[in-house]
Amino acid sequence: MDFPKVSGGNYVIPSLFFAGVFALCIWSSSVSNPFILLSNGRHCSNTKLQNQNNTSNFDSVAPRDELELALARASMANKTVIIAVINKAYASQEPEAVTTMLDVFLDSFWLGEGTQSLVNHLLFVAVDQTAYDRCRFLRLHCYRLVTDGVDFGGEKLYMSEDFIKMMWSRTEFLLEVLRRGYNFIFTDTDVMWLRNPFKKLSSNKTEDLQISTDGFSGNPWSEENNFINTGFYYVRSNNKTISLFQNWYDLKDNSTGKKEQDVLLELIHGGIIAKLGLKVRFLDTLFFSGFCQDSRDPREVTTVHANCCRSIAAKVGDLRTVLYDWKMFRKTNSYNATAGFKWSPHLGCANSWKR
Numbered sequence: 001m002d003f004p005k006v007s008g009g010n011y012v013i014p015s016l017f018f019a020g021v022f023a024l025c026i027w028s029s030s031v032s033n034p035f036i037l038l039s040n041g042r043h044c045s046n047t048k049l050q051n052q053n054n055t056s057n058f059d060s061v062a063p064r065d066e067l068e069l070a071l072a073r074a075s076m077a078n079k080t081v082i083i084a085v086i087n088k089a090y091a092s093q094e095p096e097a098v099t100t101m102l103d104v105f106l107d108s109f110w111l112g113e114g115t116q117s118l119v120n121h122l123l124f125v126a127v128d129q130t131a132y133d134r135c136r137f138l139r140l141h142c143y144r145l146v147t148d149g150v151d152f153g154g155e156k157l158y159m160s161e162d163f164i165k166m167m168w169s170r171t172e173f174l175l176e177v178l179r180r181g182y183n184f185i186f187t188d189t190d191v192m193w194l195r196n197p198f199k200k201l202s203s204n205k206t207e208d209l210q211i212s213t214d215g216f217s218g219n220p221w222s223e224e225n226n227f228i229n230t231g232f233y234y235v236r237s238n239n240k241t242i243s244l245f246q247n248w249y250d251l252k253d254n255s256t257g258k259k260e261q262d263v264l265l266e267l268i269h270g271g272i273i274a275k276l277g278l279k280v281r282f283l284d285t286l287f288f289s290g291f292c293q294d295s296r297d298p299r300e301v302t303t304v305h306a307n308c309c310r311s312i313a314a315k316v317g318d319l320r321t322v323l324y325d326w327k328m329f330r331k332t333n334s335y336n337a338t339a340g341f342k343w344s345p346h347l348g349c350a351n352s353w354k355r
């Protein structure tokens with residue numbers, strides 16, 4: 001698959017055009033070998049013309065794997081995708097709510113610098129039917145992750161049993177994505193994308209994992225002093241990262257009461273990085289920030305995560321304020337006068353811990 005490199009103001013027409021060609025690919029790939037077609041986009045339309053009349057052939061072919069199809073649709077040319085997991089509580093409005101986390105998340109791509117076209121590479125993994133329906137309604141890339149016997153629809157309060165189950169189910173899914181050879185940015189939907197993160201992430205192929213932190217120690221290689229946050233990271237698919245995710249997931253049943261993030265932190269402190277020969281970069285909150293530690297410079301900030309926060313309503317409220325701050329920053333174009341810039345306090349989140 002070969003999407004054009006799109007940037008600047010001109011991306012709409014080419015991407016629509018290619019989306020059209022790609023739609024033909026998908027249609028025809030269910031007729032013949034999908035993998036051959038995927039490797040060469042231009043092949044697709046021919047194949048379609050040859051096959052479009054042959055309904056008997058169409059019906060007799062086993063359906064193509066949904067996950068592969070979803071990944072291929074969202075992928076960049078270099079097998080890189082952006083993955084976000086959504087459930088009903090994030091995607092659908094409660095009667096008293098004015099918006100959803102999903103809407104605020106998408107707003108950030110619209111308002112960010114150089115982030116609009118990244119939505120083309122964003123795959124939403126829906127853990128319940130409502131989230132999936134909403135995703136489809138918004139014409140996004142959507143994949144329905146089915147986990148037996150668990151309803152992931154409601155709001156999961158931090159550290160509740162279902163919260164932890166949902167976390168493990170996503171780790172299992174991401175392991176599968178790596179096994180299929182896709183690199184990805186994993187992002188929680190309570191992360192605002194204010195700038196294109198690929199510009200601040202290292203493109204050095206030797207760096208297997210680049211992961212955000214709640215608090216950055218100043219040393220991107222220090223395993224001891226950086227508090228990782230699994231709400232945003234970039235991982236390359238290779239044997240080492242597959243093995244890391246496998247080791248991580250294997251601890252699922254031996255980690256009662258711990259969330260997967262803490263289990264990964266323990267693995268790191270237990271020396272897994274050296275054992276597997278991984279190169280892991282801990283990301284500076286100057287660029288990849290959050291409510292635990294604000295970015296100190298709006299000229300550099302790339303993402304803002306509503307970490308150190310307990311409820312969805314508090315996150316949504318405080319993230320809308322972040323977007324407001326961001327819009328004001330861009331409007332006044334105060335690139336020189338950043339001394340005057342301050343993030344509004346995250347009051348909703350600060351109060352969310354009180355019971």
Ligand SMILES: *[C@@H]1O[C@H](CO)[C@@H](O)[C@H](O)[C@H]1NC(C)=O
Nearest residue numbers: 048049050051052053054055
């Ligand atoms: C489809 O097949 C029918 C019968 O074989 C033929 O009449 C028709 O022209 C074909 N249509 C196309 C688009 O090839």
Ligand SMILES: *[C@@H]1O[C@H](CO)[C@@H](O)[C@H](O)[C@H]1NC(C)=O
Nearest residue numbers: 050051053054055056057058
């Ligand atoms: C239609 O598909 C069948 C079954 O694969 C095949 O034998 C036949 O040659 C195809 N016909 C055309 C016109 O492609």
Ligand SMILES: *[C@@H]1O[C@H](CO)[C@@H](O)[C@H](O)[C@H]1NC(C)=O
Nearest residue numbers: 076078080183198199203236
């Ligand atoms: C894939 O392409 C994007 C955009 O050019 C780039 O930023 C990213 O680093 C690439 N990913 C990999 C794994 O090379």
Ligand SMILES: *[C@@H]1O[C@H](CO)[C@@H](O)[C@H](O)[C@H]1NC(C)=O
Nearest residue numbers: 202203204205206207208279
């Ligand atoms: C990537 O990182 C390795 C190890 O730190 C270094 O030797 C190499 O020069 C880097 N490559 C690039 C292109 O910067």
Ligand SMILES: *[C@@H]1O[C@H](CO)[C@@H](O)[C@H](O)[C@H]1NC(C)=O
Nearest residue numbers: 178179181237238239240242
């Ligand atoms: C993983 O390792 C095996 C053998 O150890 C090798 O054949 C394979 O190519 C490797 N895969 C990747 C993605 O590096």
Ligand SMILES: *[C@@H]1O[C@H](CO)[C@@H](O)[C@H](O)[C@H]1NC(C)=O
Nearest residue numbers: 250251252253254255256266
């Ligand atoms: C499970 O955890 C206990 C205590 O931390 C440890 O002794 C045991 O080896 C672990 N079992 C597995 C299968 O990892």
Ligand SMILES: *[C@@H]1O[C@H](CO)[C@@H](O)[C@H](O)[C@H]1NC(C)=O
Nearest residue numbers: 331332333334335336337338
């Ligand atoms: C910002 O600073 C640059 C150079 O430091 C200067 O040329 C420019 O006029 C300044 N702009 C404003 C709006 O102060």
